[in-house]
Amino acid sequence: xxxxxxxxxxxxxxxxxxxxxxxxxxxxxxxxxxxxxxxxxxxxxxxxxxxxxxxxxxxxxxxxxxxxxxxxxxxxxxxxxxxxxxxxxxxxxxxxxxxxxxxxxxxxxxxxxxxxxxxxxxxxxxxxxxxxxxxxxxxxxxxxxxxxxxxxxxxxxxxxxxxxxxxxxxxxxxxxxxxxxxxxxxxxxxxxxxxxxxxxxxxxxxxxxxxxxxxxxxxxxxxxxxxxxxxxxxxxxxxxxxxxxxxxxxxxxxxxxxxxxxxxxxxxxxxx
Amino acid sequence: xxxxxxxxxxxxxxxxxxxxxxxxxxxxxxxxxxxxxxxxxxxxxxxxxxxxxxxxxxxxxxxxxxxxxxxxxxxxxxxxxxxxxxxxxxxxxxxxxxxxxxxxxxxxxxxxxxxxxxxxxxxxxxxxxxxxxxxxxxxxxxxxxxxxxxxxxxxxxxxxxxxxxxxxxxxxxxxxxxxxxxxxxxxxxxxxxxxxxxxxxxxxxxxxxxxxxxxxxxxxxxxxxxxxxxxxxxxxxxxxxxxxxxxxxxxxxxxxxxxxxxxxxxxxxxxxxxxxxxxxxxxxxxxxxxxxxxxxxxxxxxxxxxxxxxxxxxxxxxxxxxxxx
Ligand SMILES: Nc1ncnc2c1ncn2[C@@H]1O[C@H](COP(=O)(O)OP(=O)(O)OP(=O)(O)O)[C@@H](O)[C@H]1O
Ligand SMILES: [Mg+2]
Numbered sequence: 001x002x003x004x005x006x007x008x009x010x011x012x013x014x015x016x017x018x019x020x021x022x023x024x025x026x027x028x029x030x031x032x033x034x035x036x037x038x039x040x041x042x043x044x045x046x047x048x049x050x051x052x053x054x055x056x057x058x059x060x061x062x063x064x065x066x067x068x069x070x071x072x073x074x075x076x077x078x079x080x081x082x083x084x085x086x087x088x089x090x091x092x093x094x095x096x097x098x099x100x101x102x103x104x105x106x107x108x109x110x111x112x113x114x115x116x117x118x119x120x121x122x123x124x125x126x127x128x129x130x131x132x133x134x135x136x137x138x139x140x141x142x143x144x145x146x147x148x149x150x151x152x153x154x155x156x157x158x159x160x161x162x163x164x165x166x167x168x169x170x171x172x173x174x175x176x177x178x179x180x181x182x183x184x185x186x187x188x189x190x191x192x193x194x195x196x197x198x199x200x201x202x203x204x205x206x207x208x209x210x211x212x213x214x215x216x217x218x219x220x221x222x223x224x225x226x227x228x229x230x231x232x233x234x235x236x237x238x239x240x241x242x243x244x245x246x247x248x249x250x251x252x253x254x255x256x257x258x259x260x261x262x263x264x265x266x267x268x269x270x271x272x
Numbered sequence: 273x274x275x276x277x278x279x280x281x282x283x284x285x286x287x288x289x290x291x292x293x294x295x296x297x298x299x300x301x302x303x304x305x306x307x308x309x310x311x312x313x314x315x316x317x318x319x320x321x322x323x324x325x326x327x328x329x330x331x332x333x334x335x336x337x338x339x340x341x342x343x344x345x346x347x348x349x350x351x352x353x354x355x356x357x358x359x360x361x362x363x364x365x366x367x368x369x370x371x372x373x374x375x376x377x378x379x380x381x382x383x384x385x386x387x388x389x390x391x392x393x394x395x396x397x398x399x400x401x402x403x404x405x406x407x408x409x410x411x412x413x414x415x416x417x418x419x420x421x422x423x424x425x426x427x428x429x430x431x432x433x434x435x436x437x438x439x440x441x442x443x444x445x446x447x448x449x450x451x452x453x454x455x456x457x458x459x460x461x462x463x464x465x466x467x468x469x470x471x472x473x474x475x476x477x478x479x480x481x482x483x484x485x486x487x488x489x490x491x492x493x494x495x496x497x498x499x500x501x502x503x504x505x506x507x508x509x510x511x512x513x514x515x516x517x518x519x520x521x522x523x524x525x526x527x528x529x530x531x532x533x534x535x536x537x538x539x540x541x542x543x544x545x546x547x548x549x550x551x552x553x554x555x556x557x558x559x560x561x562x563x564x565x566x567x568x569x570x571x572x573x574x575x576x577x578x579x580x581x582x583x584x585x586x587x588x589x590x591x592x593x594x595x596x597x
Binding site: 007008009011012015016018019022023026091094098099100101102103104106107108109110111112271272 | 295333336338358368374
C-alpha cells in the first residue's frame with residue numbers, strides 16, 4: 001500500500017474551499033433568496049414606497065441626502081456581516097452537534113487551525129458574494145427623484161473595507177459557532193443579529209448620532225459600525241463619516257484579534 | 273542487523289506506552305483510559321474488545337489525533353500523535369462509531385472530496401472513488417445524498433471513504449454495531465479481503481464473535497484498563513478456562529458447589545444464587561455430576577448450558593462479569 005505523502009496542508013485547504021463551493025453551487029437558490037430578500041424589501045419600502053408616501057422630499061432625508069444614499073453602504077455592510085456570520089456558524093453548529101460530523105474534517109491532513117482558517121475563508125467569500133449580488137439591488141431600487149449618490153473613485157479603499165469586513169464577519173461566525181451550542185441558536189440570531197444591525201450605523205451615519213451622544217459612544221463596541229462607516233467613506237464620501245484612519249485601525253486590528261481568538265476557540269472546542 | 277531491528281521496531285503500526293485519558297468536567301472527572309500499553313504490528317488485524325464505556329472509542333480517538341491524551345504516549349508508524357498529528361493523519365483511515373459522512377454531499381462527492389483533502393488530483397480522486405464504489409457495491413447509490421442511505425450502506429460508504437487515500441492503517445470503531453446479521457457477514461468478508469491484501473486494521477467491537485472471527489490478536493479492555501492481550505487461542509490458554517458449564521437449580525446452589533469444588537479438570541467454581549458456573553477443561557460428565565449433586569440435596573435442575581471455549585468465557589474469567597452485548 002502506498003501512502004500519499006505529497007499532500008500538503010495547502011492542498012487540503014484548497015480542497016476544503018472547493019468542497020464549500022460545491023455545496024454553495026448546489027444551494028445557490030437558497031443562498032440568493034436568503035441574501036437578497038431582506039435588503040430588497042428594505043430598499044423597496046424605504047427608498048421607494050416611503051418617499052412616495054412622504055411626498056418625494058419629506059421622508060428619510062439624513063444630513064441633506066436621500067435615504068437611498070444612506071442605505072447603499074448600510075445594506076452592503078449588513079448583508080456581508082449576516083452572510084459571513086451565518087455561512088460559518090450554521091454549518092459549524094451542525095457539524096459539532098449532529099453525530100460529531102466535524103471529525104470528518106478534522107481527519108484531513110492539516111493542522112486544526114488551518115481547518116478553522118478554511119472555514120473563515122469560505123465564509124468571507126460568501127460574504128463578498130453577498131455584497132456583490134446586493135449592490136445592484138440597493139443601487140437600482142429607489143424612488144426616481146431620489147437616487148443614491150454613489151462615487152466609485154476610491155475603489156482601493158472600497159476593496160480594502162469589503163475584504164477586511166468579510167473576514168471579520170466570518171471570524172465572528174467561527175467564534176460564535178464554537179462558543180454557543182445549537183440548542184441556543186435561535187437566541188443567537190435574535191440576540192446578536194438584531195442589535196448588530198439596528199445599532200450598526202446601517203440606517204444612519206455615525207455622525208448623525210451626535211444628537212444622542214451616549215448612544216454614539218455605545219455603538220462603538222459594534223463591529224458593524226466600522227464596516228458601515230468604511231463603506232460610507234468609500235462609496236458616499238459626501239456624507240459625514242468617521243475619519244478613515246479610525247475605522248481602518250479598528251477593522252484591521254479587530255479582524256486580526258477576532259480571527260486569532262476564533263482559531264484558538266475552534267481548536268479548543270474540537271479536540272476533546 | 274541491530275539497526276534494522278530497531279528501525280523495524282520503531283515502525284510498528286501502533287505503539288502506546290501508558291496511554292491515558294481523563295475527561296475533566298464540572299461534574300467530576302472520568303478516567304476513561306488508565307494507562308494502556310499496546311503494540312500492533314504492520315499488516316496485523318488487531319481487535320480492541322470491551323463492553324460499553326470500556327474506553328475503546330477514547331483509545332481510538334487518541335490514536336487518530338481527535339482526542340488529546342492526558343498521559344503516556346502513542347506513536348503510529350513512528351509518528352507521535354501529539355507532536356506530529358498531520359503526519360499521523362496522512363497515514364490513517366478512520367471509520368468512527370457515528371455516521372460522520374458529509375450530509376451536504378452525495379456519496380460519490382464524499383469519497384472524491386476526501387481524496388482531494390489528501391492531495392489526490394481531481395481526476396485521481398474520481399478514479400479512486402469509482403474503484404471503491406465498485407468494491408463496496410455502492411455504484412447504484414453514488415448520486416444519493418447521505419440521508420437517503422440505510423445504516424449498512426452508510427457504513428460501507430464510511431469504510432470506502434476511509435480508504436480513499438490508501439492509508440497505512442485502517443481504524444474501525446464498532447463497524448458492525450446496529451447492522452443486520454447478513455450485512456455484518458458481508459462486511460466481515462470485505463474486511464478480511466482488505467487484510468489479505470496487506471491492510472493493517474485496528475477494530476473495536478463488543479461482539480465477541482466478531483473479534484474471534486476477524487482478529488489475529490485481541491486486547492481485552494474494561495474500565496480503561498488492559499485485561500489481557502494476545503492471539504485468541506493464546507488468550508484462551510493463558511486465561512485457562514476452557515468450557516463453561518452453567519446449571520440453574522430451583523434453589524440456592526451453594527450446597528452443590530462443595531460437591532464439585534476441587535474436582536480434577538475443574539478450574540473455577542462460581543455461585544450466584546441459584547446458578548452455579550464451572551470453568552472446566554473437559555465438560556464430560558460434569559453436568560451429570562451436578563444434577564446428581566443437586567438431587568442429593570433436594571434441588572431440581574431448571575436450566576443448563578455448556579459453552580465451548582470462547583472469548584466470551586475468557587472475558588467472564590477476566591472480569592467475573594457476564595458479557596452481554
Ligand atoms: N467527551 C467526553 N466527555 C466526558 N466523558 C466522556 C467523553 N467521551 C467518553 N466519556 C466517558 O469515557 C468513558 C469511556 O467512553 P468510550 O466512549 O471511550 O467507551 P467505549 O468503549 O467506546 O464504549 P461504547 O462501546 O459504548 O462505544 C465512558 O465512561 C464515557 O462516559
Ligand atoms: Mg465507543
